Amino acid sequence: MKDNNFIRENNARHMWHPMGHPADSLANPPKVIKSAAGVTITDIDEHVTVDAVGGLWCVNLGYSNDVVKDAIAKQLYDLPYYSAFAGTSNPTAIEASYMVREMFAEDGMSRVFFTSGGSDSVETTLRLARQYHRLRGEPTRTKFISLKKGYHGTHFGGASVNGNNRFRINYEPLLPGCYHLPSPYPYRNPYNETDPAQLAQNIAAAFEDEIAFQGANTIAAFIMEPIQGAGGVIVPDASFMGLMRDICDRHGILMISDEVITGFGRTGSWSGARHWGVKPDMMCMAKGITSGYFPVGAALMSDKVTDVFENDTTGDGAIFHGYTYSAHPVGAAAVVACLAETQRLDTKTNAAARGKQLFEGAQKLAQKHSMIGDVRGGEGLMTGIEIVSDTAAKTPMDMATMKRIHQVAYENGAMVRLGANNILMSPPLTITEQEINTVLSALDAGFSAV
Numbered sequence: 001m002k003d004n005n006f007i008r009e010n011n012a013r014h015m016w017h018p019m020g021h022p023a024d025s026l027a028n029p030p031k032v033i034k035s036a037a038g039v040t041i042t043d044i045d046e047h048v049t050v051d052a053v054g055g056l057w058c059v060n061l062g063y064s065n066d067v068v069k070d071a072i073a074k075q076l077y078d079l080p081y082y083s084a085f086a087g088t089s090n091p092t093a094i095e096a097s098y099m100v101r102e103m104f105a106e107d108g109m110s111r112v113f114f115t116s117g118g119s120d121s122v123e124t125t126l127r128l129a130r131q132y133h134r135l136r137g138e139p140t141r142t143k144f145i146s147l148k149k150g151y152h153g154t155h156f157g158g159a160s161v162n163g164n165n166r167f168r169i170n171y172e173p174l175l176p177g178c179y180h181l182p183s184p185y186p187y188r189n190p191y192n193e194t195d196p197a198q199l200a201q202n203i204a205a206a207f208e209d210e211i212a213f214q215g216a217n218t219i220a221a222f223i224m225e226p227i228q229g230a231g232g233v234i235v236p237d238a239s240f241m242g243l244m245r246d247i248c249d250r251h252g253i254l255m256i257s258d259e260v261i262t263g264f265g266r267t268g269s270w271s272g273a274r275h276w277g278v279k280p281d282m283m284c285m286a287k288g289i290t291s292g293y294f295p296v297g298a299a300l301m302s303d304k305v306t307d308v309f310e311n312d313t314t315g316d317g318a319i320f321h322g323y324t325y326s327a328h329p330v331g332a333a334a335v336v337a338c339l340a341e342t343q344r345l346d347t348k349t350n351a352a353a354r355g356k357q358l359f360e361g362a363q364k365l366a367q368k369h370s371m372i373g374d375v376r377g378g379e380g381l382m383t384g385i386e387i388v389s390d391t392a393a394k395t396p397m398d399m400a401t402m403k404r405i406h407q408v409a410y411e412n413g414a415m416v417r418l419g420a421n422n423i424l425m426s427p428p429l430t431i432t433e434q435e436i437n438t439v440l441s442a443l444d445a446g447f448s449a450v
């Protein structure tokens with residue numbers, strides 16, 4: 001490995017970073033994280049912080065899980081790669097598919113389609129939703145409905161159902177036939193409705209209205225995150241997903257639960273849909289499926305969808321979709337080990353307890369710092385803190401101030417993530433009470449500095 005001088009001199013000089021301006025990366029070089037252990041990360045200056053981001057909502061097991069590391073290393077020697085396009089498979093992928101299916105059987109899932117990440121999983125569900133309706137003899141069902149503030153990755157399909165305009169505008173025109181409902185976001189919504197249960201009813205009414213307007217027989221699927229993550233950790237009322245499920249059922253619309261963040265325990269349940277007592281028709285998975293140790297995603301299909309594909313006799317049920325790295329043996333080894341560890345450690349239980357602690361701690365900070373406009377979370381280990389410059393007007397805080405809060409929190413021992421004027425936190429599900437306290441005191445220092 002090159003020395004630190006080389007790394008500093010070349011930082012951001014040859015690489016464009018996702019989700020940032022290339023000129024900004026050159027002017028303000030990114031922090032270089034060189035190692036990690038437990039739930040802490042260490043930068044090139046040997047500064048150690050608690051990683052309240054969990055890498056990127058994904059390192060659920062923390063950074064030191066040797067079971068997963070050893071499984072990956074062993075697989076590299078046994079079989080580093082082979083294609084899973086129809087005609088060939090590999091033992092580890094078969095085992096991984098069995099484990100994923102078992103884990104989500106309670107959600108009604110019966111088949112697994114492996115991908116390389118979350119955006120791929122979203123794309124897979126959107127495409128197969130259209131094919132499902134064609135196979136059923138309703139080829140006019142091609143449209144997608146989703147929620148504002150939702151994040152579904154960056155492929156064209158996912159970006160088209162995305163509900164945050166910063167991920168859309170520069171890439172328009174996006175896929176036609178995608179329509180958005182208001183987010184279940186009591187702090188800001190077009191109804192000025194602060195009661196989450198009433199807001200859920202209002203959005204359900206808007207959904208019905210949109211279906212009537214579009215024509216139910218033109219709509220393939222509705223996609224939502226059980227808790228909106230990148231959009232600011234927006235936790236809907238407990239009734240919300242069930243209301244949407246019911247409407248989908250009445251109109252023959254598939255429900256896709258995008259569980260890329262909420263899957264594998266983050267909400268305190270093994271899936272976000274299960275957390276809300278809902279059985280979707282398809283699920284999108286990634287991140288926690290390998291704890292981020294290897295890029296893997298999965299699209300899961302319910303019995304209803306499976307039957308339509310597997311009972312097709314016309315040939316049109318063939319899936320002409322997939323990725324070179326679908327069912328990658330090394331990724332599959334990571335999945336097998338990661339799921340075994342996730343279940344052995346029962347990470348969902350710690351996620352629920354530590355999530356409550358982080359949420360309540362953030363609420364206490366809100367009493368002290370008036371710039372905190374809204375605190376969201378309390379359903380597992382994902383917390384959002386929305387910062388405003390004027391509490392009454394809810395004016396989003398400027399980015400320079402957000403960056404200052406971020407930097408001071410970092411200097412005081414916690415890496416957090418900024419999403420516009422939100423501070424987003426999704427630490428490893430293995431985090432301890434003491435480490436959550438470190439995150440809260442670092443944030444306190446950040447807010448006190450501006």
Ligand SMILES: Cc1ncc(COP(=O)(O)O)c(C=O)c1O
Binds near residue numbers: 118152259
């Ligand atoms: C809910 C959701 N869906 C999809 C994605 C896209 O996943 P990826 O970045 O692995 O493509 C993300 C990423 O954060 C996500 O949060």
